[in-house]
Amino acid sequence: MSERNSKLVWNVILWIVLLTMPYWMNAVGGYTGLATRVLVLGLAAMSVNFLLGFTGVLSFGHAAYFGLGAYGVGMILKYIAPSTPLGILVGVLVGTLGAAVVGALIVKLRGIYFAMVTIAFGQMFYFIAFRWNTVTGGDDGLNGWRRMPIDLGLGKLDIASSGQIYYYMVLALFAVSVGIMALILRSPFGRTLLAIRENERRARFLGIPVERHIWIAFIISAAFASLAGVLYALLNNFVDPRSLHWTLSGNFVIMAVVGGMRSFWGPLIGAAIFVVLQDYVSSYTQNWMFFIGIFFVLIVLFFPRGVLGIIRRRQS
Amino acid sequence: MTELILFNVFNGLIVGAFYALMALGLSLIINLTSVINFAHGGFLALGAYIAYELAPYLGFWGALILAPVLTAVLGLVVERLMIRRLYGRDPLYSLLLTFGLAYVFEDGLRYIWGAQSLPFKVPDWLMRPLSNYLFFLTGYRVFMVVLVAVAVIGLFLILTRTRLGIRIRAGTLDLETVSVLGVNVRILRNLNFGLGIYLAGLAGVLAAGLLGLQPTMGDALIMPSFVAIIVGGLGSLVGTLLGGLLIGVAAGLATVYVPSASEAIIYLMMAVVLLARPRGLLGEEGMNL
Numbered sequence: 082m083s084e085r086n087s088k089l090v091w092n093v094i095l096w097i098v099l100l101t102m103p104y105w106m107n108a109v110g111g112y113t114g115l116a117t118r119v120l121v122l123g124l125a126a127m128s129v130n131f132l133l134g135f136t137g138v139l140s141f142g143h144a145a146y147f148g149l150g151a152y153g154v155g156m157i158l159k160y161i162a163p164s165t166p167l168g169i170l171v172g173v174l175v176g177t178l179g180a181a182v183v184g185a186l187i188v189k190l191r192g193i194y195f196a197m198v199t200i201a202f203g204q205m206f207y208f209i210a211f212r213w214n215t216v217t218g219g220d221d222g223l224n225g226w227r228r229m230p231i232d233l234g235l236g237k238l239d240i241a242s243s244g245q246i247y248y249y250m251v252l253a254l255f256a257v258s259v260g261i262m263a264l265i266l267r268s269p270f271g272r273t274l275l276a277i278r279e280n281e282r283r284a285r286f287l288g289i290p291v292e293r294h295i296w297i298a299f300i301i302s303a304a305f306a307s308l309a310g311v312l313y314a315l316l317n318n319f320v321d322p323r324s325l326h327w328t329l330s331g332n333f334v335i336m337a338v339v340g341g342m343r344s345f346w347g348p349l350i351g352a353a354i355f356v357v358l359q360d361y362v363s364s365y366t367q368n369w370m371f372f373i374g375i376f377f378v379l380i381v382l383f384f385p386r387g388v389l390g391i392i393r394r395r396q397s
Numbered sequence: 398m399t400e401l402i403l404f405n406v407f408n409g410l411i412v413g414a415f416y417a418l419m420a421l422g423l424s425l426i427i428n429l430t431s432v433i434n435f436a437h438g439g440f441l442a443l444g445a446y447i448a449y450e451l452a453p454y455l456g457f458w459g460a461l462i463l464a465p466v467l468t469a470v471l472g473l474v475v476e477r478l479m480i481r482r483l484y485g486r487d488p489l490y491s492l493l494l495t496f497g498l499a500y501v502f503e504d505g506l507r508y509i510w511g512a513q514s515l516p517f518k519v520p521d522w523l524m525r526p527l528s529n530y531l532f533f534l535t536g537y538r539v540f541m542v543v544l545v546a547v548a549v550i551g552l553f554l555i556l557t558r559t560r561l562g563i564r565i566r567a568g569t570l571d572l573e574t575v576s577v578l579g580v581n582v583r584i585l586r587n588l589n590f591g592l593g594i595y596l597a598g599l600a601g602v603l604a605a606g607l608l609g610l611q612p613t614m615g616d617a618l619i620m621p622s623f624v625a626i627i628v629g630g631l632g633s634l635v636g637t638l639l640g641g642l643l644i645g646v647a648a649g650l651a652t653v654y655v656p657s658a659s660e661a662i663i664y665l666m667m668a669v670v671l672l673a674r675p676r677g678l679l680g681e682e683g684m685n686l
Contacts, residue, residue, distance in 0.1 A: 139489055186668055189675050193433050193488045194631055197623050198671065204620045205664030212657045327620065331435070331496045338493060371504035377497025381490050382482060 095346065099252060103245045113244040114316065115360055119353045120248075120255050121312045126336035126348035127259065128305035133334065134342035135266055136298045137278030141196040141330050142203030143306045145183070148325030149206060150176035150307030151314035152217060159226035165240070166231060169311050176307020177300060179206070184299040188292045191281075200327050207325040222321030240315075251312050258305050263345065265301065274298055306333075335377055341387030350388050405649040411538055411607075413645015414545040415600055417638045420622035420629075421552060422596035424637040427626070428569040429589045431488050432480060435495040437597050437622070438615020439502025444468035444598030445605035445614060446510055449517055457520050457606075465598030472594025476587050484586070506612040517605035541603050548599055549638060555592075556634070565589050569632070621648075624667050630680025639678060 102116040125147055132138045153172030158165070183202045190198055210217045217223055228247070231238040240247040265271050276284045277291055285291050314320045323329065332355065340351025358376065363369040384391065419437060426434050434440075448464035455463060475498070483491040523536040556562035564585055568575045576582045597615075604614060621644060629640025644663040651662040670677060 133489070139492075141492070186671050190671075193427070193431055193492065194627075196488075196492060197433060198627055198667075201620060201623045201627060201664060201667055205661055208660035208664070212660065328500075331493070334489075335493060335496070338489070368504045368508050370500045371508065374497045374500025374502075374504065377500065378479065378494055381494040381497065382479065385486070385490055 099255075103248050111357075111360075113248055115356065117244070117248045117251050117316050118313075119349075119356045120251050121309050121316060122333075122336065122356055123349035123352035124255050124258055124312070125306050125309035126333050126340070126352045127262065127345075128302045128309065129330075129333040130337040130342050130348045131262060131266075131302040131305070132298060133337055134344075134347075135271070135278060136274045136295060137281075138295055138298070139192070139196045139334075140199045140299070140302070141334060142183075142199030142201075142327065143303065143333050144325055144327065144329035145199075145203035145206045146176040146180050146303035146306040147310035147313070147329065147333075148210065148320070148322075149179045150310030151320040151324045152210060152223065153307070154311045154314050155223045155226060155320040156216070158229065159223065163226075163229045165229045165315070168315075169308070172311035172314070173304060173307050176310060177304040180303030180307075181296075181300050184296045184303070188296045188299070200330065203325065203327050203330055207322055207327070210322045210325055218321075220322060222319055224319050227318040228315040247316065251316075254308065254312065258308060259345075262305065266345070270294070270297075335380070337387075338385070339380055339387055341389030341391075341393075344387075344389040344393070347387055347389040354388070402650070402653055405653045406646055407538070407649075408652075409646040409649020410642065411541055411645070412648060413642040414542050415604060415618060415641075416621045416625045416645055417641025418545050418548060418596055418600040418603075419618050420625035420637045420641050421549065421634060422593035422600075423622055424626050424631075424634055425565070425593040425596075426590055428632055428634075429565060429572070430480075430484060430491075430586055432483075432491040432495065433488070434593070435492065435619070436475075436498035436502055437495075437593075438619035439499050439506075440468055440472060440594050440597040441601040441604070441615040441618065442506055442610075442612060443471065443502060444601030445517070445610050446506060447598070448602040448605060449510075449515060449610055452518065457518065461602050464602050465595050468598030468601070469591045469595035472597075473587055473591040476590040480590065481583070481586070503612050503616070510610070510612070512612060515610040517610055519606040537606060541607065544599075544603065548596065552592075552596070553634075561585075561588060565592075621645075621663055624663050627667050627677055628663075628670050630677025632681040633677070633679040636677055636679030 099120070102119075103113045106113060106116045125143065129140060129143045132140050150172040153175035154168035157168040157171045161167070183199075187195060187198050187202075211220060213219070228241055230241050231250075238246060238250065240250050266274070273284070273289055273294055276287075276289070277294060281291060310324060313324065336351035336355050337348040338351065339354055340349065341347030355373075359369060359373060362372050366372070380387075386394065419441060423434055423437050426432050444464050444467075447467050448460040451460040451464055479494060479498075480491055483494060519537055523540055525536055554562075556566055564575060564580050565588075568580075568582065568585055568589075572582060575585070600618070601615070604618070608614065622641070625640035625644055626637050627640070628644060629636030629638070644666060647662055647666055648659045651659040655662075674680075
């Protein structure tokens with residue numbers, strides 16, 4: 082089987098799995114919400130990997146844009162208008178704008194310095210959400226709102242009462258997002274990002290405006306992260322400051338690494354492993370963080386290439 | 398009003414001294430090995446809990462001396478067994494390793510000592526206010542600032558006067574050359590890590606005396622420590638010290654005028670510094686990590 086064909090087969094299998102997930106999730110001990118969480122966190126991890134794996138920039142603060150999106154949609158639905166599409170739009174815009182501002186401040190930094198600054202800026206949004214009680218609900222989170230059915234003109238998409246319908250809406254948005262991501266990575270712009278990842282100095286000598294490329298990549302990546310945050314808030318009908326916390330940013334990066342950060346689909350696999358593991362461990366013990374932490378340490382020490390990295394190495 | 402401002406500036410100075418103590422340890426480790434130690438807050442909390450266990454037998458002073466040393470020893474072990482394997486690889490991995498360790502520390506401490514806050518007893522004479530007018534100046538607060546100052550002076554003496562310290566500083570600039578000159582770099586990195594963790598442990602014991610013990614006590618300190626390093630400038634320990642005190646006082650002053658922004662203000666300061674001077678106040682030009 083040629084490489085092209087095997088890629089096609091794997092893609093078909095992946096989409097079949099994603100399309101049928103709500104139907105067999107219960108049979109294997111899960112629930113529809115868990116499947117939705119896999120998709121949402123998978124999208125977030127893929128957005129982080131857009132920078133980490135394909136641009137070579139270590140952002141450790143993506144929870145900020147995830148959380149901005151989540152608060153954006155929550156506030157629209159609670160204070161402005163009970164319209165889910167408007168909420169999604171505004172949520173994504175808010176997160177993307179936040180990233181555009183922060184990104185402009187940090188594009189000149191590299192390596193761990195870049196990582197540190199992205200974390201620190203992420204915490205700024207955390208404290209704003211945490212302290213601005215009257216608007217954000219503070220530590221208790223923003224509740225008293227819920228996702229509303231979407232009127233498509235032909236009929237109503239009743240995402241409010243059916244978790245399953247909501248899953249398929251998330252899947253549709255997920256598909257569009259990863260499609261756009263894949264197209265960007267194949268475009269000349271995406272190839273330039275790979276060039277920057279491989280050798281920034283040479284890219285610079287070729288006359289590529291490296292800073293501008295990284296800034297744009299940062300914004301694109303954050304746009305997908307905020308969409309993930311929006312969908313996460315809609316899934317729970319709730320947002321709290323933890324969706325902005327730096328530990329969540331770290332979890333995104335870990336998901337990307339667990340799955341394999343040099344592969345396009347790796348982060349989704351990593352997210353699935355993370356979500357299932359967290360769900361499973363936390364049903365047995367309150368101290369699930371301890372075991373998740375041990376899992377992280379073992380991955381880093383013994384499987385730094387991630388699941389897909391290992392499979393690929395076997396094949397070649 | 399003057400009293401309120403004085404109180405908050407002084408409080409900010411104390412908080413800043415904490416940030417600085419923690420940030421100096423982080424900075425030492427980052428400068429020599431490019432490892433961002435997320436578990437620093439975990440080590441800090443561990444130091445506090447060790448002191449809590451030791452205090453009934455050794456008293457406050459014994460715990461204050463011994464707990465940071467024991468924490469540092471654990472730091473040496475962690476470096477030897479785990480972090481050492483990741484030098485020379487993408488810094489992402491050491492970052493994720495310490496991130497995982499931070500989870501393990503926090504939940505481990507919660508499992509052993511519980512999530513509730515535990516009190517840590519400080520000698521009575523330290524808890525008395527120094528004067529009636531400046532009622533907020535309890536002996537313990539002054540003592541903390543003095544102790545941090547002593548620790549910082551001690552650190553700078555080690556770094557400038559001892560062979561170990563001079564080698565650490567040389568290694569920060571060019572580890573390869575230091576290695577070629579016959580210094581055992583493995584031991585150097587190990588001891589450097591231990592030194593950083595010692596400072597975390599010390600900060601932990603001091604914080605316990607002020608605020609009591611909680612498994613998450615390091616959490617509130619680690620992010621401001623990052624900000625202190627960024628504001629002060631990567632690669633400069635004096636900058637880190639300055640950055641810590643600066644953001645502490647800024648946060649203290651913000652408490653007077655806009656209490657709800659006292660946390661966010663330091664990130665705003667960081668943004669301003671990055672805009673005006675991307676390498677930080679005293680950062681080395683072209684410091685590439």
